[in-house]
Amino acid sequence: MTDLLIRGADLVGRGRSDLLIRNGRFVDPGDAGADVDQLDADGLIALPGLVDLHTHLREPGREDAETVLSGTLAAARGGFTAVLAMANTTPVTDTAEAAEHVAALGARDGYAQVVPVGAVSKGLDGVELAELGLMARSSTRVRVFSDDGHCVSDARLMRRALEYVRAFDGVVAQHAQDPQLAGASACCHEGEISGKLGLPGWPAAAEASVVARDVQIAELTRSRLHICHVSCAETVDVIRWAKQRDINVTAEVAPHHLMLTTNEVLGYDPTYKVNPPLRPSEHVEVLREALADGTIDAVATDHAPHARHDKEHAFAEAAFGMLGLETALAVVVETMIKSELLSWTDLAKRMSIMPAHIARLTDQGRPLAAGEPANVILVDPAARGVVDRNDSASLSRNNPWHGRELPDPVVATIWAGRVTYQKGR
Ligand SMILES: [Zn+2]
DSSP states (O other), rough: OEEEEEEEEEEESOEEEEEEEEEEEEEEEEGGOSSEEEEOTTEEEEEEOOOEEEEEOOOOOOOTTHHHHHHHHHHHTEEEEEEEOOOOOOSSSSOOOOOHHHHHHHHHHHHHHSEEBOOOOOOGGGBBOOOOHHHHHSSOOOOEETTTOOOOHHHHHHHHHHHHHHTTTOOOEOOOOOTTTOTTOEEEEETTHHHHHHEEEOOOOHHHHHHHHHHHHHHHHOOOEEEOOOOOOOHHHHHHHHTTOOOEEEEEOGGGTTTGGGGGGGOOGGGGGOOOOOOOOHHHHHHHHHHHHHHSOOOOOBBBOOOOOHHHSGGGGGGOOOOOOOTTHHHHHHITTTSSSSSSHHHHHHIIIIHHHHHHOSSSOOOSTSSOOOEEEOOSSSSSEOOTTTTTTSOOOOOOOTEEEEEEEEEEEEEEEEEETTTTT
């Protein structure tokens, strides 16, 4: 492989510098030989490759909606060099063999590192513990376990899962949704708008009450808990309380919850049907502040591709979920950088360093320094564009940002020394 020299990138906080990549790693830029490919990074910011804790790649089982190839191409376009692939595929990733299969698909087709998430319960049924130990000891060394799509609502099962993963420094990632308070049909934040539209309500308490219970169980078991897609202010209060008590809990927020509100649902457009639902603006404000002060550790996309025939229905019948990989950084720049709630250094923590740490990925979220794996993105802080859902690597089109003007920051993505995306190429 020819060396790659990135010239004059802004290494936020460390001034402008060249970066030289050889055999998948950074080396001293002074070592550049004559035979070197060059990438001009004048005016661009270099950040560690982004890591998404929460991606639905849909393969195996729903290759009409997304594949490992299309999903990781979308990831590369969005600046991601690693994605955690959620377990709710067909079959479910609930055995060592299933996890190794997903990892093998990633090794074959991936434009980013594909890290399988293991299910907490067999078949995501919430009853019987999946093969957590075998998945952890498999060649893919699964560390993140989640029944995402479903809540681990049985407190005893949650306790057992947390006790189990502690042995190998694993983490249980909870989709917090009390099924008694917010059942499968709940699809709109419970309030004025759900009443007006006649849609089944999804109250904030259904999320916050499960998180309140789970942080108690995490304290009891002295194990590691992660909260998926925090959507409401009440949950932020609980997480802040738990962190003050030194309970081992981390949390993520999805880009759509940082910007979109329940008002989007007024047009009954199923593109805006997502679980947990979009919340009123006062929740959005609290989520931004919580991401800024570190109460929420990470941004995670909850990229959820759906084929047209699953999404284009009346609101109540349509599938839950939105695309997110290609637009996540744009939304975080728009909501957090422009408002100066986050610096670029802190953005790198929330979108690369912390997610890599939570998932215990050793080759991601690393400094841009000699000897380290060359996972890096180049970002234009000023570029903007209008999002077009048809200009996408994803096989699906359920893009809630279609037609909006947003930042268009990603210029190039380099994963393990390989250019996986370059704007205009
Ligand atoms: Zn979920």
